[in-house]
Amino acid sequence: MSREQLRTTYNQRKEKFGMAITRQSRLLNYISLFRLMALVATIWFLVLGIKHQGWPFYVASVALLVLFLYLVTLHNKHVIRRKLMRHLKSLNETELSCLEHKFLDLPDGSEHADSSHPWSHDLDLFGKGSLFQYLNRTSTLRGNAILGEMLTTEPGNPEIITRRQEIIGDLKGQMDFRQDFFARGHLIEEKDDDLKDITRWLDAPAYIRKNRWLFYLALMVSALTLTIFISALSDSSRFWYLVYMLIFNFMVLSPFLMRTNQYQSVISKKHDLLEGYAHLLRIIKESSFTNEELNQRKERAGDGMREVRRLSKLLNIFDQRLNMLLGVILNGLFLFDFIMLHLLENWKDKNHAQILEWIEITGWTDAMISLAGFANNHPHFAVPHMEVGQPLMEVTGLGHPLIADHKRVDNDLKLDAEKVVVITGANMAGKSTFLRSLGINMVLTYMGCPVCATTFRTGYAGLYSSMRTADSLKDEESYFLAEIKRLQLIVKRMETGEPLLILLDEVLKGTNTTDKKLGSVGLIQRSLKYPIRCFIATHDLSLGEMENEYKGQVVNWCFESYIKEMELSFDYTIRKGIATNMNASFLMRQMGIMD
Numbered sequence: 001m002s003r004e005q006l007r008t009t010y011n012q013r014k015e016k017f018g019m020a021i022t023r024q025s026r027l028l029n030y031i032s033l034f035r036l037m038a039l040v041a042t043i044w045f046l047v048l049g050i051k052h053q054g055w056p057f058y059v060a061s062v063a064l065l066v067l068f069l070y071l072v073t074l075h076n077k078h079v080i081r082r083k084l085m086r087h088l089k090s091l092n093e094t095e096l097s098c099l100e101h102k103f104l105d106l107p108d109g110s111e112h113a114d115s116s117h118p119w120s121h122d123l124d125l126f127g128k129g130s131l132f133q134y135l136n137r138t139s140t141l142r143g144n145a146i147l148g149e150m151l152t153t154e155p156g157n158p159e160i161i162t163r164r165q166e167i168i169g170d171l172k173g174q175m176d177f178r179q180d181f182f183a184r185g186h187l188i189e190e191k192d193d194d195l196k197d198i199t200r201w202l203d204a205p206a207y208i209r210k211n212r213w214l215f216y217l218a219l220m221v222s223a224l225t226l227t228i229f230i231s232a233l234s235d236s237s238r239f240w241y242l243v244y245m246l247i248f249n250f251m252v253l254s255p256f257l258m259r260t261n262q263y264q265s266v267i268s269k270k271h272d273l274l275e276g277y278a279h280l281l282r283i284i285k286e287s288s289f290t291n292e293e294l295n296q297r298k299e300r301a302g303d304g305m306r307e308v309r310r311l312s313k314l315l316n317i318f319d320q321r322l323n324m325l326l327g328v329i330l331n332g333l334f335l336f337d338f339i340m341l342h343l344l345e346n347w348k349d350k351n352h353a354q355i356l357e358w359i360e361i362t363g364w365t366d367a368m369i370s371l372a373g374f375a376n377n378h379p380h381f382a383v384p385h386m387e388v389g390q391p392l393m394e395v396t397g398l399g400h401p402l403i404a405d406h407k408r409v410d411n412d413l414k415l416d417a418e419k420v421v422v423i424t425g426a427n428m429a430g431k432s433t434f435l436r437s438l439g440i441n442m443v444l445t446y447m448g449c450p451v452c453a454t455t456f457r458t459g460y461a462g463l464y465s466s467m468r469t470a471d472s473l474k475d476e477e478s479y480f481l482a483e484i485k486r487l488q489l490i491v492k493r494m495e496t497g498e499p500l501l502i503l504l505d506e507v508l509k510g511t512n513t514t515d516k517k518l519g520s521v522g523l524i525q526r527s528l529k530y531p532i533r534c535f536i537a538t539h540d541l542s543l544g545e546m547e548n549e550y551k552g553q554v555v556n557w558c559f560e561s562y563i564k565e566m567e568l569s570f571d572y573t574i575r576k577g578i579a580t581n582m583n584a585s586f587l588m589r590q591m592g593i594m595d
Contacts, residue, residue: 001379007099009175010092017089024082028075035071038064080187087183091137098134099377101404108133112148118489122467122503123439124402125151131440134402135374135449137178139185140280142195142359143366150367150447158386158460163293164371164448165383170291171372177287178369184283185366188276195359201267202352207259208341214256215342218335221249225333246332253331260337267315267344268322274312280362281305297361304358307351314344371449381450384441390459391417393533397454400437401444409572410453411437415533418555420524422544423537424579425559430572431537432467434559435503438535439465442501461499461533464490466507483508487523494530502527502534517542528553544578 001009042064049057097103109132115121126132132151138144155161171178208214225245232238284301318340321327330336375381378401392415399410411434415421425431441451442463466486487507494500507523508516520536520543527534528550536543546554558579562569 010095014089014092017085020085024078028078031071031075038068084183087186088179091179091182103134106133117152118464120152122465123436135370137370137373138366139182140363140366141190142363146363146367147370154462155446161448167291167368168372168375168448170289172376181283184279194273197266206263206341206345208345214338218338222334249332249335271312271316274308277362278305278309301361311347371447375450382453382456384445384451384456386460388460393458395453395456398437399452401452411574419528420554421535421557423557424541426561429559429561429570431559432505435535435537439503461501463501464493465503467505494532500532502532504536541578
């Protein structure tokens with residue numbers, strides 16, 4: 001599907017869901033009107049029944065009450081349906097905006113930002129205008145977290161990358177599934193601590209486990225209460241026995257009441273959250289996949305759908321004790337707390353190990369949907385190839401995915417056994433952008449996504465960068481010391497002997513020219529001992545001399561700037577060799593800073 005076809009598809013879906021919202025709103029107005037009429041008629045026939053003492057009026061009143069309750073349920077159902085349509089319409093509007101690279105109003109993932117991470121800070125993975133902000137379509141907190149983890153974690157081996165590519169390839173064409181999952185996920189009102197509360201509840205034992213007799217007592221009391229109630233229908237004086245039951249039951253309950261309240265405080269009002277997750281599991285279960293891993297998760301989702309929904313219903317019933325009137329009746333007559341604690345603990349015994357796995361399945365699917373959406377929106381991006389032990393690096397048409405097509409300048413680069421690439425060039429010529437393009441496409445490769453290139457073939461390697469080192473007033477650390485520490489971490493990673501891609505932008509900016517050159521040369525010489533590929537962007541043309549000393553290991557590439565008729569220009573194209581033009585003095589003269 002081309003970009004133009006994508007625009008057409010998203011526009012059609014936006015219009016379709018817009019019309020569905022209009023229809024739902026019209027239907028809700030009709031239901032609201034009939035619901036009001038049913039309520040008025042219910043009261044009217046009740047009044048007539050009282051006035052005329054006629055049982056047909058009471059029957060009509062009850063029938064209309066049933067109709068009213070049905071219309072309330074129907075109204076709620078269509079309210080949810082309208083919300084789904086609104087989320088679907090909004091999603092397609094978002095996709096249209098992202099096709100035009102307008103995405104700065106979306107969640108930016110700044111909660112995942114970490115300036116000490118090996119690459120995320122340098123490559124603009126989180127924050128305003130970031131890759132996360134561009135590709136994120138997650139609708140659950142766990143999905144958001146998993147997507148953040150995938151952006152900041154090396155997969156470990158190329159087999160994992162291949163598996164992810166296959167999963168994304170399967171999900172890419174399933175727009176209905178992806179968008180339905182997104183819309184349903186956005187109906188879940190989820191708080192940061194909800195999953196922690198569920199975990200705490202799973203791990204916390206309840207007193208009912210050590211006092212099983214309380215459950216059997218509750219059954220006996222419930223049976224006795226029902227017996228009294230039935231017998232009292234023929235002799236109303238027996239209703240007084242229920243008062244004695246109330247007194248006895250509350251005497252039994254009182255020593256356990258505080259512990260029951262504490263138990264419920266952890267899991268209280270989680271039924272809507274769990275019902276939402278049950279719906280997501282149902283969407284997974286009812287979908288068709290060709291990928292084996294997706295089908296395995298689909299089968300587990302089927303079990304989870306049923307059990308999570310059952311837990312949601314149990315918690316909804318348990319929460320009725322919070323209603324003052326219902327709580328008194330249910331506990332006073334049936335020892336309701338003991339019965340519900342027993343049922344909840346039985347559910348926990350059966351599903352303790354699986355519930356977090358089911359929630360993880362929804363989060364993982366949520367994250368993969370974002371990646372599949374990214375793949376679908378970039379049909380012209382290439383599937384990268386990464387192999388263990390592959391010395392060749394070949395990239396053609398390499399660009400930065402966050403730069404719009406009409407503004408982006410793509411580049412080609414091919415390396416054989418060279419370990420260090422010295423990239424020289426003037427300010428603003430494109431050195432840093434090239435390094436970030438290389439790094440961000442490496443991250444996309446890790447996640448299994450297509451990359452902004454025509455060809456992207458390289459050996460499997462880890463990733464480390466030093467491009468935006470910052471000082472720290474809090475730690476009383478200068479910029480220079482922070483950079484030295486960063487380089488120390490890179491060297492330690494090199495010393496593990498694992499293949500590593502290193503991106504360095506203007507090494508040792510915080511020292512004098514002579515010291516800077518000595519340090520840069522020393523770092524390059526050190527790195528040649530290890531299985532690395534290091535890209536160093538620099539203004540220091542003398543570093544280019546190392547190509548002659550280390551033939552086949554160090555190679556020069558550059559970006560040129562051009563001054564013609566007192567105008568400065570760039571072509572942002574990388575080429576072999578050392579840069580010949582610099583522009584700092586020219587710009588300073590143009591701006592009147594120097595003569």
